[in-house]
Amino acid sequence: MRALAFFVQEGWSSLRRNLAASLAAVTALAAVLFVLLLLLLISHNILFLAARLEARKGLSVFLDPGLPPERVEELRRHFTGFREVASLRFVSRAAALADVEADLGTSRIEEILGGNPLPDTFLIEPAPGSADAAALERLAGEIGAYDGVEDVVYGRRWVEALDQGLRVVSQANGLTAGLAILAIILVLGNTLRLLVLMREEQLGVMKVIGATDAFLRAPFITAGALLCMLAAGAALICLYAGFLATRDWLAGVRFLPVHWLAFFFLGVGFVGLAGSWLTVQATLHHLARRGDSGRA
Amino acid sequence: MIAFEHVHKSYAVRRGDWVLEDLHLTVEPGELVFILGHSGAGKSTLLKLITLEERPTRGTVEVAGFRSDRIRRGEVPQLRRRCGVVFQDFRLIRDKTISENVAYCLRMTGTLEKGVVRRAVARVLHSVGLYGLRDRFPHELSGGEQQRAAIGRALIHQPPILLADEPTGNLDTRTGDEVMEVLLRLHRAGTTILVATHDEQRAQRLATRRLTLEQGRVVEDLFLRPHGTEIY
Ligand SMILES: Nc1ncnc2c1ncn2[C@@H]1O[C@H](COP(=O)(O)OP(=O)(O)OP(=O)(O)O)[C@@H](O)[C@H]1O
Ligand SMILES: [Mg+2]
Numbered sequence: 001m002r003a004l005a006f007f008v009q010e011g012w013s014s015l016r017r018n019l020a021a022s023l024a025a026v027t028a029l030a031a032v033l034f035v036l037l038l039l040l041l042i043s044h045n046i047l048f049l050a051a052r053l054e055a056r057k058g059l060s061v062f063l064d065p066g067l068p069p070e071r072v073e074e075l076r077r078h079f080t081g082f083r084e085v086a087s088l089r090f091v092s093r094a095a096a097l098a099d100v101e102a103d104l105g106t107s108r109i110e111e112i113l114g115g116n117p118l119p120d121t122f123l124i125e126p127a128p129g130s131a132d133a134a135a136l137e138r139l140a141g142e143i144g145a146y147d148g149v150e151d152v153v154y155g156r157r158w159v160e161a162l163d164q165g166l167r168v169v170s171q172a173n174g175l176t177a178g179l180a181i182l183a184i185i186l187v188l189g190n191t192l193r194l195l196v197l198m199r200e201e202q203l204g205v206m207k208v209i210g211a212t213d214a215f216l217r218a219p220f221i222t223a224g225a226l227l228c229m230l231a232a233g234a235a236l237i238c239l240y241a242g243f244l245a246t247r248d249w250l251a252g253v254r255f256l257p258v259h260w261l262a263f264f265f266l267g268v269g270f271v272g273l274a275g276s277w278l279t280v281q282a283t284l285h286h287l288a289r290r291g292d293s294g295r296a
Numbered sequence: 297m298i299a300f301e302h303v304h305k306s307y308a309v310r311r312g313d314w315v316l317e318d319l320h321l322t323v324e325p326g327e328l329v330f331i332l333g334h335s336g337a338g339k340s341t342l343l344k345l346i347t348l349e350e351r352p353t354r355g356t357v358e359v360a361g362f363r364s365d366r367i368r369r370g371e372v373p374q375l376r377r378r379c380g381v382v383f384q385d386f387r388l389i390r391d392k393t394i395s396e397n398v399a400y401c402l403r404m405t406g407t408l409e410k411g412v413v414r415r416a417v418a419r420v421l422h423s424v425g426l427y428g429l430r431d432r433f434p435h436e437l438s439g440g441e442q443q444r445a446a447i448g449r450a451l452i453h454q455p456p457i458l459l460a461d462e463p464t465g466n467l468d469t470r471t472g473d474e475v476m477e478v479l480l481r482l483h484r485a486g487t488t489i490l491v492a493t494h495d496e497q498r499a500q501r502l503a504t505r506r507l508t509l510e511q512g513r514v515v516e517d518l519f520l521r522p523h524g525t526e527i528y
Contacts, residue, residue, distance in 0.1 A: 002408040017391065205387045208349050209374030209449075211404045 004222075011223035014195050022227065025191040029231030030238070032183040033268065036176045037239045037256070037272055039251040040264065043173055046166050059136065062151045063145055071148050072120065078146075079122065084130035084139050091124045092143040094120055112249065119150060177267075184268070188224045192276055196220055196283040203287065217280050224276025227271060232268045237260070297457065297488050298323040298346060303355035305341055306513075316340050317512045319355070323490065323505075325456070328483045330499035331492045333509035339492035340384070342509070343459045346490070347352045360456065377405055379441050380450030382460040384492075388434040394445045395421060395430040402452045416452060424448040424478055440471030447478055458482060458489045465494070477504060 015022040061079075063072060072090070080088050091099070096118040097110065110116055124143075126136060140152040196203070203216055243255055256264075316338045324455075331339045333341055343352040345357050348364060357364040360378040362371060386403040388397050399417045407413060421427040424444040426437075434442055443463060450458060460479065465474035476498060483489055491498060499506050500520070508516040 006403060006408055201387070202389045205383075205389070206400075206404065208347055208376065209381055209401060209404070210373045210379075212370075212373045215404055 002118065003218075007107060007218040008226070010219035011221075011226055014199070014219060015222050015226065018191075018195060018198065020039035021191055021194055025187050025227050026234065027229045029184060030185050030234040032176075032180045033232050035175075036180045037235050037264065038261060039173045039176050041239065041243075041253075041256055043166065043169050044260060045253055046169060048254055050163070050166065058126060059122075059124040059140055059143070059152055059154045059164065061124060061149055062119040062153070063121065064148050064150045065119055067120065067148045075146060075148060076122065079124065079143060082139070084127050084135065085124055086127040087125045090127075091121045091123055093118045093120050107113050108248070172192045180268075181271050184228060184271050185278070188272065188275040189279045191227065192220050192224050192279045193283050195223060196280060196287070200287060203284070207222050213284070217277070217284065220280045221273060221276040224279070225272045229265070230271030232265055236264075297327075297360065298418045298490075299358040300345070301356045301358070303345065303352045303357060305338070305345060305350065306353045314353075314512050316345070316480045316509075317454070319514065321507070321517060323488060325488050326486055327504050328479070328489045328502065329491070329507055330495075330503040331490060331507045331509065332494070332499055333444045335494075337509040337510075338512045339509060340461050343381075343461055343490060343492055345347045346457075346459060347379050347381060348372055378455050378457055378484075380447075380453075380455040380458045382443075382446050382458070382463050384462040384465060386434070386446045388442060388445055388449070388477060390434055393431050393433055394426060394448075397434070397445060398449045398452050399412060401449045407453075420448045420452050423451070423481070425474070438471075440467045440474065443467060443471070443475055444478065445478065447475065451482070456488060458487050460489065461493045462493055463491060464498070472498075 063075070076088060076090060079085055093116050095118045100118065124139075126139065129141060130136070136154050140154055143149060144152040206216055240255065243253070247253070299322045300319045303316060303319040304314050305319075306313050307315055319342065322351075331342060333339050341350060346359055348357070348359075348367070352364055359375055362375040367375065388394075389400065392400060395417050398420055399413050402413055402416055407416070417430070418427060421430050424447055426444055426448060428443060429437060429441060434445065437445065443466070447460070447463070450460075457512055458479070463475050463479070467475060472495075479489060479491065480502060491499075491503075503520050504522070506516070506518045506520055507514060508518075
């Protein structure tokens, strides 16, 4: 523990002495990590939405705007008679808006969008035998053909669309994570090499006096880990600030949960440590080889 | 304590250009050995072989139980910690104060407790007369003061062996005497000391043994007084 404190202190003072390079490194890393966090945020929200929609099994039948009540009643009676329909509930546009507002935890949708975009809707619960995807699709097609029906959607279709989106986002995620790892290694590589070379003379002296390799390496590795943590912290603060600033417009968007953040920090910390270790190891080897191949 | 067994050392790829040739001698604990010789005679090389900063080309060096041909990589720092090294050009760490320089060397050996480090540093800096300058940086000290700081750093972990390369080379007589006084005190306390120097007069006056090198060969190995006897 005391050793850790000492190395952190040494690493920190090393960074402070090279303030410009350190700041540049933190900024570059923070930018990459910010993009990664943003994509994680998007993934998280899509996953969340998908889970909620999956729970909604039935059909939503959107009716043409301004459809006269007689026609609505006619359709309602008609559809209720279908064998595949177990129950049918009418939701007016006003009620639908209230539902959505309750879901998203806001009451300003009409104000933001300049009106209620939702149509009158029948919510249909399919009969137990007709709840599979093929039957639902057939039923949706049949109902969709009626005059006065604007569109029929069923939860699974939403889920499929979201699945598609999720796949795209998670590919972007993987790519960004890979880029982030690469960036961390490159940026740390350059910064730490600079720090090591600036201390070349001192390292030589310490080595001859009897410092172990581990003792020589540790301050640089902690410096690398510190850089990564600072960058991750900065990226997180930026993302959260952005989230707070746009919360009113992006109603319903959820921030990353704590365990995702913990995972993110652990990952960054691990890559930071590994990257630092590799660089410092390579640079010290390089110095030792250049110094004298015969030396211990 | 230190044994050279038919040690040859060459820096060149081509062997035979010996910087040190057939060095064969033993240094007992408590000796104060002055190594004399012209520039380029191999004095610094001899000291570097002791810390294994350089490896013998032929023969073996044994120091504090470690043999150059059998020592494992991980043991080299252990060997080096048995030796305090005072470099001819001080080699203090530029961006650390004098007390930080000295403390760093102690932490290196695993002593990290603040109070312990502070007390040890204070004790050593008192002993080399630099306590009042402890918060200065190396470039704010005179050559003699830097030399004493380097000695302080070499002593902080109380090594049984002290290697000093031209410790008075850059100093005037008075500051040179101050540095020598510190070495004598260590000698009286039982430390084994090897000093590489051009200073024949001091060697004659202070050493227990005087070793003269000429072009890599020992041309004279003189025991001046039994070690353990005090001089004043
Ligand atoms: N790293 C090295 N590579 C090649 N040759 C070296 C190296 N170090 C020393 N030498 C050569 O070895 C010889 C002995 O050098 P050394 O430094 O041991 O002499 P010295 O007795 O300490 O001299 P001085 O009194 O000037 O310090 C010299 O000829 C020097 O040029
Ligand atoms: Mg020399």
